[in-house]
Amino acid sequence: MFDLTAKVAVVVGGTSGLGKAIALGLAAAGADVIASSRSQAPVEEMALEIEAAGRRTLRLASDVTDRQSLEALHDQVIDTFGAVHILVNAAGITKRIETLDCPEDLWNSIMNVNLKGTLRGCQIFGKTMLAQKYGRIINIASLSTYVAFNGVAAYCASKAAVGALTRSLAVEWGDQGVCVNAIAPGIFPTELNRVLLDSPRGHELLLRTPMHRFGNVEEVVGAAIYLASCQSSFTNGEILTIDGGYMASGVNQ
Template sequence: MQTHLLFSLEGKTALVTGASRGLGQAMAKGLAAAGAKVICHSSSADGANETRDQIIANGGQAVSVSADLSHEHGVNSLVEQVQQHCEVLDILLNNAGTIERAPAVSFPKESWDKVIDVNLNALFALCQQLGRTMVQRKQGKIINIASMLSYTGGITVPAYTASKHAVVGVTKALANEWAGSNVQVNAIAPGYFRTDNTQALQDDPSRNSEIEKRIPAGCWGQPEQLVGAAVFLASQASDYVNGHVLAVDGGWLAR
């Protein structure tokens, strides 16, 4: 097979959660550019329409759906919508996430529950419900979005840190069970990217300076720089990659 065909997603259908902006939007557009039809999810009604429209304007195929993943009925609704839009889902990219910041001594219980529900419980439920068919078909790709806080503790983000450590554990656990059924389950751990989720850090002169000094590349990442990793893990090029966490971090972990 010619090398470029290893990375082709022609004829594939992908679901990207949290695709309205930032990393999710960039990866959705990247998968579409590689040939996939992309189901673009947002938590708010019509939230992923802009991503859908950009993909279509560039000659790709996309639809937008919405569901609140902080509740079980929202997860079930998303699964139903996916099944309405495609006969077979080839790629599941679990990008949707949320973050709440507060000191651990006063971290609100409702904030803890919200972060865990969106970042972990919904992710596992989507893997389980949509991955079940992949296992039966003996073909599929699941990509979970981890974090640099899958490796460290962070500051004032205990729920987010716990959820992202758990995302790595779930990724490896599913890979152990499903690799033999030709379903590759892997994760991407983005470094410090310029997105809405990191705006508070970007706006803090002290933290921003600390972060940039720690990154060997010397700068924050741009969302488009995550596309290559997503296409690789969604394509035939990664058929023997299982349970791996691919850090895209400008060298942050190596420092």
């Protein structure tokens, strides 16, 4: 039911963390996968892993803050494969800083990657998907799409906006064969948050998670495969939360 054979997937921010796990998961499900990020070396490494899984790929770096870079990525994918069926927008950054101390250039840089980078990907690849009358777009939201975390207001605002963008595009494009959804991951140890999880704040996050553990990045893959597949044809505008019960939990410790 969830076979992705003959599908072409682009994972922007697909060489580390959740993006890497999703890219490899889509390849394991049969898709040809282009995992792209700003640095060429990890792109090359991911290409080798995707090819080892028996799938086709391209070695293309891109920068979500540069529209021409994403357009070049799109054009080379279309030139090589003739279509693009799946887009995962997984690039993201954060910075812990009190809001009163947050300079506008830092705020803008976080918005530029997390929100506008997602928008650029949706616009560039979405145009082709609309012409095809078929597409699956998966944005990466966050628990902060729903709730606030102290000291990361810019990140929280950007991810709340990603949720709103996901729903808006689902409304605009849903009758044209393009489903736009998002995954809101709970707490998954990655290079982006590893220092945080070793702090008292990380202990609090663990206490608030009913399963009493953090997630493994591979535990996001099943949701991504579902949203990327034909079986999600009536799932549109959904933000699928994978958090071990964090959002369902009150004060339980």
